[in-house]
């Protein structure tokens with residue numbers, strides 16, 4: 316809107332209203348949200364391009380869903396943080412809706428909607444903006460973009476091994492190695508087996524997981540109190556906390572015995588990691604449960620080995636989610652990978668890519684009546700698939716050279732009167748300064 320001028324202070328004034336007073340609007344985006352000016356958009360596009368390339372390299376198909384979903388998709392009773400921070404409201408049709416806090420429930424909804432019309436296994440990926448309404452006390456964001464990959468219809472841990480392989484492929488593509496990042500891997504079946512030993516009701520499983528996920532984030536006394544409120548005895552709590560501190564499968568076997576599913580799943584995953592060649596990226600860590608109630612098996616999270624940042628990504632198996640939405644009992648697993656921590660990590664490691672605007676040609680006319688001629692030259696080049704920044708007003712040559720440098724143009728095409736009358740234009744290669752007169756029909 317050309318009427319709005321942004322002052323130095325960043326506040327803009329719009330035309331006077333019916334009372335003749337100028338209206339000051341806030342030109343900053345809403346709290347917790349970001350604009351993407353060109354330099355930030357180039358980094359975001361670079362990140363998403365790598366997400367897409369890896370997903371397609373693994374044979375996944377891209378999907379997307381509305382950013383607005385029914386609130387019912389996220390109403391789970393387990394006391395998750397994501398529930399407390401739901402960006403939800405009642406729309407003008409009195410429907411309870413929410414800005415999606417994650418993509419997995421939408422994916423589950425679409426899988427059920429597609430029903431028998433899709434053949435299994437499904438390998439879908441999505442990159443979508445997700446929202447949470449968090450008290451801005453911690454100054455954290457309210458939106459981020461998340462890359463998700465999900466495999467629907469594969470019960471075995473080959474699916475989890477494949478997902479971890481795709482994330483490692485992504486890390487390698489952007490220059491990160493196993494000495495920069497790793498994965499902590501566990502299974503919620505570890506928790507399940509301990510809870511069964513102490514006959515904790517099954518319906519407490521999701522809630523206990525959410526409490527356990529808060530270890531390290533809230534005082535241990537509060538963890539113990541919350542576990543007691545989830546029908547756990549003192550003995551069960553101590554045993555559980557002990558098991559959660561295990562960092563070796565051998566110790567886990569000593570604790571849980573060799574017959575449980577948790578151990579066999581984990582052993583199989585670590586053996587597959589050998590075959591994939593990414594063993595040095597993984598470590599067993601029983602304390603990993605992840606903060607979403609619907610995980611039922613293997614869970615994993617990517618972390619930076621310097622331990623300065625929050626989890627880079629996370630995921631796991633969620634075999635019950637589709638059936639809780641009324642769908643078939645389909646096995647499923649997937650991960651979410653946010654766009655914030657990874658950028659912080661790349662900054663830390665000096666791995667942010669140099670991404671400059673690159674336009675092949677800048678075209679300008681040397682006098683007003685040749686403006687149309689300049690547009691014709693621009694069109695010829697564009698029809699050959701070249702990018703052209705066409706100077707749209709009569710500007711001094713000094714201004715044109717300055718703009719050419721700013722947009723990193725490779726060539727400057729000058730349309731001058733004398734040359735144009737001979738059907739020629741002036742082509743200057745800006746890196747070398749070489750200048751040639753070229754016939755229009757030989758321009759390439």
Ligand SMILES: OCc1cccc(Br)n1
Nearest residue numbers: 445446447456457458459
């Ligand atoms: O990682 C949880 C999450 C969900 C939505 C938005 C943001 Br920012 N963060």
